[in-house]
Amino acid sequence: MLSKKAKYAINALVYLGHRSDDGPILISKIAEDENIPQKFLEAILLKLRKEQILNSKKGRGGGYFLTRDLSTINLAEIIRIFDGPLALLPCVTHDYYKKCEECKDEEKCGIRMVFLNLRNITVKHLKDATLEKVVLMDGNK
Amino acid sequence: MLSKKAKYAINALVYLGHRSDDGPILISKIAEDENIPQKFLEAILLKLRKEQILNSKKGRGGGYFLTRDLSTINLAEIIRIFDGPLALLPCVTHDYYKKCEECKDEEKCGIRMVFLNLRNITVKHLKDATLEKVVLMDGNK
DNA sequence: TATAACTCTACTAGTTTGGTAGAGTTTATT
DNA sequence: AATAAACTCTACCAAACTAGTAGAGTTATA
Numbered sequence: 001m002l003s004k005k006a007k008y009a010i011n012a013l014v015y016l017g018h019r020s021d022d023g024p025i026l027i028s029k030i031a032e033d034e035n036i037p038q039k040f041l042e043a044i045l046l047k048l049r050k051e052q053i054l055n056s057k058k059g060r061g062g063g064y065f066l067t068r069d070l071s072t073i074n075l076a077e078i079i080r081i082f083d084g085p086l087a088l089l090p091c092v093t094h095d096y097y098k099k100c101e102e103c104k105d106e107e108k109c110g111i112r113m114v115f116l117n118l119r120n121i122t123v124k125h126l127k128d129a130t131l132e133k134v135v136l137m138d139g140n141k
Numbered sequence: 142m143l144s145k146k147a148k149y150a151i152n153a154l155v156y157l158g159h160r161s162d163d164g165p166i167l168i169s170k171i172a173e174d175e176n177i178p179q180k181f182l183e184a185i186l187l188k189l190r191k192e193q194i195l196n197s198k199k200g201r202g203g204g205y206f207l208t209r210d211l212s213t214i215n216l217a218e219i220i221r222i223f224d225g226p227l228a229l230l231p232c233v234t235h236d237y238y239k240k241c242e243e244c245k246d247e248e249k250c251g252i253r254m255v256f257l258n259l260r261n262i263t264v265k266h267l268k269d270a271t272l273e274k275v276v277l278m279d280g281n282k
Numbered sequence: 283t284a285t286a287a288c289t290c291t292a293c294t295a296g297t298t299t300g301g302t303a304g305a306g307t308t309t310a311t312t
Numbered sequence: 313a314a315t316a317a318a319c320t321c322t323a324c325c326a327a328a329c330t331a332g333t334a335g336a337g338t339t340a341t342a
Contacts, residue, residue, distance in 0.1 A: 059309025110279025138251025
């Protein structure tokens with residue numbers, strides 16, 4: 001399951017995606033409208049900023065806003081930021097690779113083969129889910 | 142990521158699958174060959190027994206063995222036993238369904254649509270991965 | 283009847299999750 | 313220059329979960 005952080009991040013991004021022409025939006029507004037504890041959301045948006053997914057403006061009239069084109073942000077990227085690898089086994093991840101201790105020969109491992117395929121399917125599916133597409137599909141502005 | 146329990150369970154089942162004609166196999170043998178802490182494995186096999194995935198025989202000459210046909214056991218079932226739902230969001234699970242608090246209209250939710258599709262793909266893939274197929278694919282007896 | 287082997291309950295250290303609290307910094311406006 | 317709006321950063325915390333360990337109990341076979 002996705003962590004709350006990842007889910008909240010996606011919710012906030014879709015929210016900002018719907019309003020990408022409105023300039024900076026207050027954290028308090030996002031928190032209220034999306035039902036997310038404000039202080040918790042602060043940490044999430046901060047992380048997204050550090051990862052260059054969005055940007056912020058301080059001081060009066062400030063807030064958070066998207067800068068990258070919506071088509072360049074995808075759910076795979078967001079989930080990885082908060083929850084780490086999408087794969088179900090460490091021996092089929094790219095960035096977090098770790099051998100199974102019990103495995104004699106990885107190339108021959110039937111279990112690994114199943115989870116490698118699944119990982120590839122999952123990554124493809126979630127990379128294809130760009131913020132642009134999700135916002136378009138989404139009817140809840 | 143899969144929990145160690147789920148991974149160990151799959152490892153043990155593939156191990157037993159390779160040896161399904163050999164009669165009862167000792168927990169200590171599985172633990173040693175598969176590099177799993179024995180006491181930990183005991184709890185795992187006990188659970189699999191309760192879920193009727195395999196059976197055991199007590200006393201001298203006892204051990205664990207598979208009774209169901211290998212083609213009727215699949216990885217989706219095993220993972221669900223130890224790690225719960227395969228879906229990434231509670232609003233797209235079948236058995237653990239829970240509405241998102243922040244969601245106004247589920248039918249219109251773009252996020253949900255992405256994760257519903259992903260769940261369906263994942264379940265299909267893992268149901269298709271029967272113990273029979275995994276054992277056949279697996280070269281590490 | 284001895285003992286091999288599974289069964290069951292209880293405990294535990296460490297990590298992760300989902301937060302909360304509060305002080306600090308920056309910037310627009312007056 | 314002062315003020316207040318708004319993001320930034322560090323620290324803390326309770327509860328749940330993970331990956332085990334320990335040990336007594338039960339059952340069946342030789």
